[in-house]
Amino acid sequence: MADPTTAMPASAQPRQRRRLVRDLKAMPGFTATAWLCIVTLYLPILVLIAFSFNENRSVVLWTGFSLDWYAKALENDGIRNAAWVSVKIALFATVISTIAATMAALATTRTKKFAGQGLVYGIINQPLMIPEIVTAIATLSLFALVKKVTGLTGIGYLMLAHAAFCIPFAYMPIRARLETMTLTLEQAAADLYAPPLKVFTLVTLPLLGPGIVAGAMLAFVVSLDDVIITLMIAGPGETTLPIYILGAIRRGITPEINAVSTILVAVSVLLVMLLFLVQRRMQR
């Protein structure tokens, strides 16, 4: 059936957007400021990447292109073990923190307003504001106590510590997504005979999906990148990639480290690109 509302908006919108962009660009110093920001942000990384391909041992003197340092890095058992430990911990932390964050986000948006709701929100987000060194020392003292009482040791402590500090990072995008989702869709599902569990699995979860994926990726990157807490908690043989790099640098910087760092950059760029794609889907 013909419908008068379909024809209207298609042509009007892009023209307006184009004009807005032109106005902003016309401001004096816009281009210079933009380039300054981009250079400050990315020049160090570009230098790092460039010298990872250096033939020479030096990280300041370019002599020629080679992939030797990548080969060396990939053959290095220390790096390989550290990478494996990092991924293992990050995966565990991501799963645990994302589940916890999803539940927390549901509890703070999909329940009736309760006393202390603002406080709960604050408590979940507070770790972002506390200096990480404080969190690290606090976690260390708690674990020391637990170790003394239970006698348990192992990589579990490090995994739990990572899972804990990843929760607020995973929580933020999930909550943001939930807040833009109106409750009406869930009510519509209930109205159409869906019992609560089906409402959750068929409507809430699919719509929340992009938020959960975004939260999980953020948690993964944050865990992969962590130094301070890991440094405090990690026991012998629990060297993560950032800790390994830190140790290696003390013995002098080599293009091998550059190569490992470049791989890390590539992994996080990939994740960010994925995140971007997911968020684009989210906006539709």
Place this chain on the structure above:
Amino acid sequence: MTGTEIARDRKAAVSVRSLSKTFGQGEYAITALDSVELDILENEFFTLLGPSGCGKTTLLRLIAGFELPTNGSISLQDQDITDKPPHRRPINTVFQNYALFPHMTVAENIGFGLRMLGRPTAEIKQTTERMLALVQLEAMAGRRTDQLSGGQQQRVALARALAPAPKVLLLDEPLAALDLKLRKSMQIELKSLQAETGITFVFVTHDQEEALTMSDRIAVMKSGKILQIGTPRDIYDRPTHRFVADFIGDINILEGTVEHTDGDLATVRLKDGTRVSAHLGTASARSGDVSVAIRPENVRLASTGETPTLTGILENIVYFGAATNLHLRLGTGEEMVIRNPGAVDEGRYQPGATIGAILQPELIRVLE
């Protein structure tokens, strides 16, 4: 025939008894519904009409089960459903903003209710196709809902709610987001859809014209209470409350005193001493000061030689094609509008002239 009389000879689909809903607590408590009594009949197109904040949407949400009442009960075909969650009520809703599932196709949206009821796949497919045909969207079955226009989304929402063949269909201002032309055609479509399916429709709107056009019966609500229930003609011709009279269409309201009553008729003395007889209807005020009301189209100009009911000075003439409104200042100081079909003789009717008006006595009502 009044609303309650109809209720006696037909079966009630939804019965609402002393239903109250209060939001908030203590001094911030807001009473959204105040002891509402209501019977919505089988196969009826029933409209809840009132200004925003009158409690009409709250009443709808209580019937749907999205809110629990503070007091009172709701039953569906003599079964108490007051405490049943929404998914256990054979009632479906068309939401104001449609609430279509964005991650499903049009066909999946329409089939959702039947899937949840565990119907066989063949039946779901067949019913979905029938619903798509009913709302003329066969070509859109595989589309995502965000690729549809507002009017098409509206139809999908309707088809989705009708597919499980509910006992009662609730519609929460479903036409509010559509433009005028589309709204008019949807009004007619909705009305014929209701007649075709035989499902009881409960329609919420603040648009009095929409209510008069579509409804079998209307309940006019204000501040959480139902003021009057009746057919569109009851509500329009025989309003019982000043609010109802004012809210629906234009009306002249005159103050007066009841002199004596004779059955349904009361003789009311207006402020300038003129006596008019007015219908009491359900009005409880049978003596003392009352307001009487008459529609502008039920007042006509007195022709030469005729004894007018009232006289007044003509203040304004407003011509709008099909009719002309003549604004009179009466001897009582009150204003009265006469709606004269077509144009009037401008030589005779000029501002400042003294005009006689004839009020049809059977169409004057005493208000609560």
